[in-house]
Amino acid sequence: MGSVLEQLINGLGTGSIYALIALGYTMVYGIAKMINFAHGDIIMVGAYVLYVTVTQFKLPVIAAVAITVTFCAVLGITIEKIAYKPLRKAPSLAVLITAIGMSFLLQSLALLIFNANPIAFKSIIDVQTVKLGNTTVSGVTLVTLIVTMICMITLSLFISKTKAGSAMRAVSEDKAAAQLMGINVNRTISMTFAIGSALAAVAGILFVCQYQSIKPTLGALPGIKAFVAAVLGGIGSVPGAMIGGVLLGVIESISKAYISSELTDAIVFGVLVLVLLVKPSGLLGKNRIEKV
Amino acid sequence: MAMLTIKDLNVYYGVIQAIKGISFEVNEGEVIALIGANGAGKTTILHTITGLITPKAGSIDFEGNDLVKIPAHKIVSLGMAHVPEGRRIFAELTVLENLKMGAYTRSDKKEMENTLEMIYKRFPRLKERKNQIAGTLSGGEQQMLAMGRALMSHPRIILMDEPSMGLSPLFVSEIFDIIREISESGTTVLLVEQNAKKALSIADRAYVLETGNIVLSGDAKELMNDDSVKKAYLGE
Ligand SMILES: Nc1ncnc2c1ncn2[C@@H]1O[C@H](COP(=O)(O)OP(=O)(O)OP(=O)(O)O)[C@@H](O)[C@H]1O
Numbered sequence: 001m002g003s004v005l006e007q008l009i010n011g012l013g014t015g016s017i018y019a020l021i022a023l024g025y026t027m028v029y030g031i032a033k034m035i036n037f038a039h040g041d042i043i044m045v046g047a048y049v050l051y052v053t054v055t056q057f058k059l060p061v062i063a064a065v066a067i068t069v070t071f072c073a074v075l076g077i078t079i080e081k082i083a084y085k086p087l088r089k090a091p092s093l094a095v096l097i098t099a100i101g102m103s104f105l106l107q108s109l110a111l112l113i114f115n116a117n118p119i120a121f122k123s124i125i126d127v128q129t130v131k132l133g134n135t136t137v138s139g140v141t142l143v144t145l146i147v148t149m150i151c152m153i154t155l156s157l158f159i160s161k162t163k164a165g166s167a168m169r170a171v172s173e174d175k176a177a178a179q180l181m182g183i184n185v186n187r188t189i190s191m192t193f194a195i196g197s198a199l200a201a202v203a204g205i206l207f208v209c210q211y212q213s214i215k216p217t218l219g220a221l222p223g224i225k226a227f228v229a230a231v232l233g234g235i236g237s238v239p240g241a242m243i244g245g246v247l248l249g250v251i252e253s254i255s256k257a258y259i260s261s262e263l264t265d266a267i268v269f270g271v272l273v274l275v276l277l278v279k280p281s282g283l284l285g286k287n288r289i290e291k292v
Numbered sequence: 293m294a295m296l297t298i299k300d301l302n303v304y305y306g307v308i309q310a311i312k313g314i315s316f317e318v319n320e321g322e323v324i325a326l327i328g329a330n331g332a333g334k335t336t337i338l339h340t341i342t343g344l345i346t347p348k349a350g351s352i353d354f355e356g357n358d359l360v361k362i363p364a365h366k367i368v369s370l371g372m373a374h375v376p377e378g379r380r381i382f383a384e385l386t387v388l389e390n391l392k393m394g395a396y397t398r399s400d401k402k403e404m405e406n407t408l409e410m411i412y413k414r415f416p417r418l419k420e421r422k423n424q425i426a427g428t429l430s431g432g433e434q435q436m437l438a439m440g441r442a443l444m445s446h447p448r449i450i451l452m453d454e455p456s457m458g459l460s461p462l463f464v465s466e467i468f469d470i471i472r473e474i475s476e477s478g479t480t481v482l483l484v485e486q487n488a489k490k491a492l493s494i495a496d497r498a499y500v501l502e503t504g505n506i507v508l509s510g511d512a513k514e515l516m517n518d519d520s521v522k523k524a525y526l527g528e
């Protein structure tokens with residue numbers, strides 16, 4: 001077992017992957033007021049696309065990554081267009097069930113194309129382990145931390161500083177008023193799904209480089225963990241998703257190392273329940289009354 | 293031909309008919325007041341004009357464009373701005389960000405900066421508070437922000453839905469002064485108001501709405517002296 005610092009860094013690594021995924025849940029919730037339960041499966045699709053582009057098409061890593069991210073972004077837009085958009089005015093239960101159905105559909109498609117056997121996948125991240133005193137950090141973890149950091153900073157700047165980012169915030173607050181400003185609400189929702197899915201693709205790439213195995217249900221666990229992270233941070237809040245994800249990863253890693261790996265999930269959910277008891281809207285969530 | 297011509301407009305919410313075959317027009321440069329009691333259908337009319345609601349029947353001609361066929365987000369760039377009921381500012385954005393959203397369809401940055409300066413001159417409070425989160429503004433300041441935001445698009449016509457709602461008498465006078473200024477600077481105004489006295493005092497013409505029908509219309513000064521209007525809307 002490594003040092004506390006090492007556990008902390010590993011926790012940050014997994015946590016930042018959760019954070020990337022959680023961002024998709026929270027942004028989509030903010031703008032479309034729905035939980036996209038198929039979001040976790042985008043991670044899985046990303047992993048398979050990466051596998052195909054790297055091992056079948058033998059593309060260079062950069063190209064494979066670019067194709068994976070683009071593929072997932074387009075998939076996200078398509079799912080919204082065909083499955084969720086027709087249900088904008090439907091009761092939220094109908095939307096929820098559709099999202100769960102979409103999740104099953106993606107998993108079944110992967111099962112059809114690649115079958116259920118896990119595929120071994122060699123990490124595309126070729127970075128040496130770094131040693132600092134008696135703390136070792138794997139190359140994958142290091143790259144994960146750097147990549148997620150870049151993604152989160154870029155996203156934050158995009159949302160807070162650009163015209164499109166302000167439009168996104170305006171649409172999530174008041175769609176009718178946003179339309180009166182000339183903002184195309186459909187296009188803004190598409191963009192949000194694209195960004196969320198692209199981030200999930202990046203998360204998927206980092207995830208398979210860590211675990212080096214791909215199967216159709218691969219997205220389920222990180223998906224649900226990231227959902228917990230988004231709720232923990234306050235669903236709808238972008239910084240909340242980041243903090244929630246990282247926090248979750250660290251708690252997991254520390255409790256795995258020092259308490260018990262069997263109890264880890266119980267501890268994670270325990271923390272969630274505690275936070276929600278004290279602050280029902282999550283760490284950074286707003287106690288805003290939903291407008292209809 | 294009038295700038296804005298509404299013909300035989302019928303609007304439903306489900307099976308309930310809110311607007312029952314209304315026709316009216318707004319000429320360029322006019323201030324038109326639309327008055328009527330709660331639930332008469334004033335907001336519904338404005339929402340239908342700017343595309344937030346689709347009418348069951350009727351046409352809305354704005355300078356040759358049939359607005360019924362144009363999606364809501366494409367209407368502001370035709371030169372029509374709408375200050376909605378309840379202000380509907382973006383509470384979590386700053387004052388400046390709200391104003392910039394008003395200029396969303398305008399791509400000329402330089403021109404946007406100039407308009408911003410003009411708005412700040414008209415609403416000095418907004419300049420002082422440009423980096424404040426809009427949700428923390430007072431009601432009157434929020435109304436100014438909503439108007440400033442609409443003016444950022446350089447509208448040729450501006451639709452205002454109860455701009456004086458919930459404001460102190462002092463603020464109400466200020467808001468009406470600003471509406472007069474907006475009109476004098478050449479922008480056509482379609483004003484929905486419950487404060488009929490104030491609205492009629494600055495309007496050229498007015499329409500009186502009752503449960504989805506126009507029951508009275510004409511010169512604003514004449515309507516102010518109309519007995520039925522006096523009794524029903526001016527509290528005399
Ligand atoms: N979303 C809606 N669904 C169903 N009915 C509605 C809806 N919005 C308005 N109505 C009904 O349509 C009628 C007209 O409402 P509208 O809001 O246009 O009135 P208004 O003249 O603006 O009233 P106020 O002065 O109170 O703002 C009312 O009877 C109202 O109850």
Ligand SMILES: [Mg+2]
Pocket residue numbers: 334335336377453
């Ligand atoms: Mg109204």
